[in-house]
Amino acid sequence: MNYRKKLKDKIYGGDNIVNLSDVRYLPRWIILIIDILLVFLASLVSCYIIGKLNGNKAVFYNELYMFAFIVGVNVFFMYVFRTYAGIIRHSTFIDLFKLLLATFCSTLTIGIITSVYFLWKGFELIKSDVPFLTIFFVTSFMVLSMFRLFVKEFFHILREFRRSTLKKRILVLGIGESSIAIARAVLDNHNLPYQIVGFLTQRADSHRANLLGKPIYTRAKIEHNSKEDLALDGVLILKEMMTKEEMNFWVNLFLEKDLQVFKAPTVQKLRDNDFGVSIKSLQIEDLLNRKPIVIENEEVKRRHHGKIVLITGGAGSIGSEIVRQVAQFNPEMIVILDQAETPLHEIELEMRSKYPQIKFKFVLADISNRYRIEPLFQKYQFSMVYHAAAYKHVPMIEENPHEAILVNILGSKNLSTLASKYKVNRFVMISTDKAVKPTNVMGASKRAAELFVQALQDSEGNVTKFITTRFGNVLGSNGSVIPHFKRQIENGGPVTITHPDIVRYFMTIPEACELVLHAGTMGNGGEIFVFDMGEAVKILDLAKRMIKLSGLEPDVDIKIIYTGLRPGEKLYEELLSDDATTLPTHNEKIMISKDRHMEFEEIEQFTQLIIKSALRGEKVEVVQLLKEIVPEFKSNNSVYAVLD
Numbered sequence: 001m002n003y004r005k006k007l008k009d010k011i012y013g014g015d016n017i018v019n020l021s022d023v024r025y026l027p028r029w030i031i032l033i034i035d036i037l038l039v040f041l042a043s044l045v046s047c048y049i050i051g052k053l054n055g056n057k058a059v060f061y062n063e064l065y066m067f068a069f070i071v072g073v074n075v076f077f078m079y080v081f082r083t084y085a086g087i088i089r090h091s092t093f094i095d096l097f098k099l100l101l102a103t104f105c106s107t108l109t110i111g112i113i114t115s116v117y118f119l120w121k122g123f124e125l126i127k128s129d130v131p132f133l134t135i136f137f138v139t140s141f142m143v144l145s146m147f148r149l150f151v152k153e154f155f156h157i158l159r160e161f162r163r164s165t166l167k168k169r170i171l172v173l174g175i176g177e178s179s180i181a182i183a184r185a186v187l188d189n190h191n192l193p194y195q196i197v198g199f200l201t202q203r204a205d206s207h208r209a210n211l212l213g214k215p216i217y218t219r220a221k222i223e224h225n226s227k228e229d230l231a232l233d234g235v236l237i238l239k240e241m242m243t244k245e246e247m248n249f250w251v252n253l254f255l256e257k258d259l260q261v262f263k264a265p266t267v268q269k270l271r272d273n274d275f276g277v278s279i280k281s282l283q284i285e286d287l288l289n290r291k292p293i294v295i296e297n298e299e300v301k302r303r304h305h306g307k308i309v310l311i312t313g314g315a316g317s318i319g320s321e322i323v324r325q326v327a328q329f330n331p332e333m334i335v336i337l338d339q340a341e342t343p344l345h346e347i348e349l350e351m352r353s354k355y356p357q358i359k360f361k362f363v364l365a366d367i368s369n370r371y372r373i374e375p376l377f378q379k380y381q382f383s384m385v386y387h388a389a390a391y392k393h394v395p396m397i398e399e400n401p402h403e404a405i406l407v408n409i410l411g412s413k414n415l416s417t418l419a420s421k422y423k424v425n426r427f428v429m430i431s432t433d434k435a436v437k438p439t440n441v442m443g444a445s446k447r448a449a450e451l452f453v454q455a456l457q458d459s460e461g462n463v464t465k466f467i468t469t470r471f472g473n474v475l476g477s478n479g480s481v482i483p484h485f486k487r488q489i490e491n492g493g494p495v496t497i498t499h500p501d502i503v504r505y506f507m508t509i510p511e512a513c514e515l516v517l518h519a520g521t522m523g524n525g526g527e528i529f530v531f532d533m534g535e536a537v538k539i540l541d542l543a544k545r546m547i548k549l550s551g552l553e554p555d556v557d558i559k560i561i562y563t564g565l566r567p568g569e570k571l572y573e574e575l576l577s578d579d580a581t582t583l584p585t586h587n588e589k590i591m592i593s594k595d596r597h598m599e600f601e602e603i604e605q606f607t608q609l610i611i612k613s614a615l616r617g618e619k620v621e622v623v624q625l626l627k628e629i630v631p632e633f634k635s636n637n638s639v640y641a642v643l644d
Contacts, residue, residue, distance in 0.1 A: 234260030313389030315343035367411030439636035467523035
């Protein structure tokens with residue numbers, strides 16, 4: 001077996017060290033030999049006691065034969081009851097009961113055979129056989145069971161010792177009541193893989209004091225000592241108790257010292273039964289999270305309560321979160337449309353379980369098929385349409401530009417014109433920062449969709465308010481960089497980055513969807529809402545922090561390699577074009593971009609031409625027309641750059 005080979009390699013490999021954890025269990029024949037030796041020992045002890053009681057007279061007629069006879073009978077019943085078959089460290093009451101039966105049957109059989117022999121030959125094989133057998137029964141059962149109990153307890157002690165040595169030695173950041181309560185909870189739960197060794201504070205006047213019998217470390221002690229000198233593995237923080245600036249400061253310090261960072265919930269959110277699960281490693285999303293938009297819940301609720309809402313792309317990252325947030329406002333019905341079967345099924349199971357009181361309609365359909373989606377507008381009087389369905393992966397769309405036209409342009413055209421035809425109150429389209437000065441087909445197709453929706457706002461007879469939202473990368477969305485990096489780190493690397501200087505803006509999925517809901521309530525029609533995304537994040541720095549948060553060292557444990565910019569990719573994204581101006585709104589984080597408009601007749605003519613080209617599969621012609629619709633579209637690192 002593999003474990004025997006490992007054990008042999010340990011013994012003969014040169015280090016002469018055998019880890020007891022490598023010994024899974026002893027072979028059965030070794031257990032049987034140990035049991036035989038213990039039975040022989042019990043026989044000797046019984047003989048000694050009876051001999052002393054009888055004035056040192058011989059107990060057996062022939063000691064050699066009688067010892068062999070007693071051991072042989074015991075071995076027979078050990079085989080019958082298979083007392084040697086179990087793993088000793090996991091012995092149970094059943095194993096002890098089997099020992100009792102085997103010992104009792106052995107003693108009884110020995111007594112019967114010696115009595116028959118005495119009646120037949122008139123000769124005693126065992127002097128004082130009843131006292132001897134009684135002592136032998138008690139002694140043999142006791143030594144056999146004690147052996148098992150000793151081994152079981154030994155491995156229990158060994159396991160507990162190893163568990164304590166494997167526990168991570170951590171500090172708790174802060175000396176406030178919440179920090180002390182979390183530390184006490186960890187100390188009281190011995191099953192957690194953490195050992196609290198002290199507290200950490202900014203204050204310099206607390207280093208002589210103790211909390212819960214643990215010392216208080218100062219920031220200076222962490223800064224001026226190495227991880228090895230401190231004998232620490234990590235630090236436990238309460239994320240909710242710090243500002244973003246404070247958390248970034250402390251996390252940078254901990255990562256510089258190669259300390260792992262763990263986050264714990266507040267005491268109010270803590271439950272005893274899942275406390276161990278509540279303590280998690282700090283994720284990069286925790287550092288990128290910003291203060292979310294404060295939306296007017298009453299206005300949003302009024303717009304959705306008792307209404308019928310259509311959400312396209314409702315099985316995707318953004319669409320599914322919009323579904324979850326809209327469901328909180330008790331609409332009359334939510335119609336969820338997507339062409340991805342399995343994700344649509346998953347969101348159906350989730351929503352029917354969480355909101356059994358709400359009517360849902362899950363539609364498997366392609367938005368480029370007008371004949372499939374128009375019956376939905378005929379049947380349901382939609383009050384709101386959230387259009388999140390789109391093709392979004394830049395390299396994939398660069399290879400298949402005609403498909404982007406059919407979904408991103410034709411699909412948006414179908415939905416928006418149907419919304420206008422059936423007098424939907426509001427239509428909210430979700431766009432992207434890649435639509436600003438696009439360098440790829442995906443961004444250009446979304447910009448063309450923006451132009452069509454904006455132009456439709458001023459078309460004759462329209463009463464629908466068409467609103468566009470534009471934002472950057474979303475944390476954790478399907479295909480985004482952070483889940484991709486996580487998978488690469490879990491697989492041991494390397495982490496691949498297209499360019500060392502590439503930067504991106506980030507926001508959380510709930511934050512992005514709050515923007516969408518807010519835009520749906522505050523827009524008057526024709527606006528493009530852009531979001532203050534804060535500071536751009538350098539992807540290289542992001543990757544390094546993610547590796548360090550995983551307890552690894554960049555370029556040592558996990559290699560970082562550069563693959564070059566992909567077709568259509570640019571170093572940085574923009575939310576506003578150069579010639580655009582912005583208008584403020586009552587929310588300081590949301591602005592209105594005043595971009596170039598097109599007349600409806602002009603964009604309608606262009607879209608008809610480009611859709612026909614896409615249906616014919618004419619890739620170059622499609623991109624050429626797209627560059628006419630969006631003059632600022634300049635291909636980057638792409639075969640279509642020759643068209644510029």
